[in-house]
Ligand code: NIG
């Protein structure tokens with residue numbers, strides 16, 4: 001048999017291919033289309049999809065007896081989630097602060113008192129590369145069990161050269177040892193460390209000095225441009241230096257306030273602009289003329305007990321490219337489950353399940369410049385696929401709070417079997 005596959009998955013009740021937008025992100029009506037094939041089937045070889053069709057076609061083409069097969073009758077299947085914005089590498093946790101917030105303290109008040117990100121920085125600085133790798137590996141395993149097959153991880157809990165590089169080295173180690181695809185981002189400009197409290201501009205200079213070292217490990221450079229973090233002028237200095245070094249750019253913007261990050265990100269052609277809970281109508285118009293992907297993170301307002309979510313519906317209507325991610329981190333969203341973000345996209349931002357699923361897969365892949373490899377089930381792409389214990393994709397948003405991912409195929413290999421990691 002010519003080009004014999006290594007694996008065939010067939011009888012898929014509802015196959016969401018999410019196909020057709022590898023060159024550009026999905027916008028407008030494309031967001032309603034999941035490229036569904038009823039009774040779908042895929043053939044996989046050398047870690048890639050070589051044939052995506054229905055069961056009848058795949059049966060005609062290949063001799064099933066000679067090939068490893070997987071019967072997915074009555075199930076929905078789709079590409080693995082792409083979690084395009086996380087801060088997954090950190091020491092300790094902030095459960096005590098969580099209780100303080102429930103009792104009335106705000107996130108920014110806690111940060112100003114030296115808590116928040118800074119307390120995680122203290123805990124992360126104490127740990128070795130090996131210890132951080134071990135902790136993060138558990139998070140990555142959990143992500144895989146919940147269907148995430150590609151993840152971005154930002155540094156940013158080191159805030160000095162030695163500790164930022166330690167974090168990036170740990171990410172590098174995980175890239176070698178874990179089956180998830182990991183995209184590293186340098187976020188030295190995550191907070192002003194205590195040592196520079198009285199001279200933030202000097203810390204911005206230090207971040208610029210760290211950039212050439214970080215470039216050996218990271219694909220993207222990100223800045224937290226917001227109230228309590230870095231202002232637009234400081235952000236521009238970092239962007240300017242990073243761009244000259246060949247980094248692709250990302251920006252945390254409008255999470256708490258509009259302080260001028262968006263025009264800057266557009267000017268520097270950032271690949272993505274993230275958070276955007278406090279985006280203004282004027283900025284939405286500016287964004288509609290740009291190529292930047294808007295990465296929305298609905299876990300944050302939920303966890304910070306706020307009412308202001310990014311206006312996804314208006315943004316979609318204006319033709320903006322929207323992605324969804326968890327922002328998994330110990331302070332503003334300790335949830336790494338993309339299925340919950342899809343539900344929140346629907347309940348809190350009025351995205352339909354189809355829009356939310358497109359945002360959590362192909363558009364998230366575009367936000368990582370990875371859409372040529374992941375984010376959809378198409379011939380030539382990596383065989384990253386999840387099989388769900390539901391027969392209709394809408395149930396993914398609807399039956400929320402439980403893990404619907406039953407099987408995960410990563411690069412053509414079975415890595416989660418019946419909700420258990422295959423080691
Ligand atoms: O995306 N915005 C900045 N960073 C994280 C919060 C990190 C933390 O609180 O530890 C965020 O919300």
Ligand code: FE
Nearest residue numbers: 085087252327
């Ligand atoms: Fe973030």
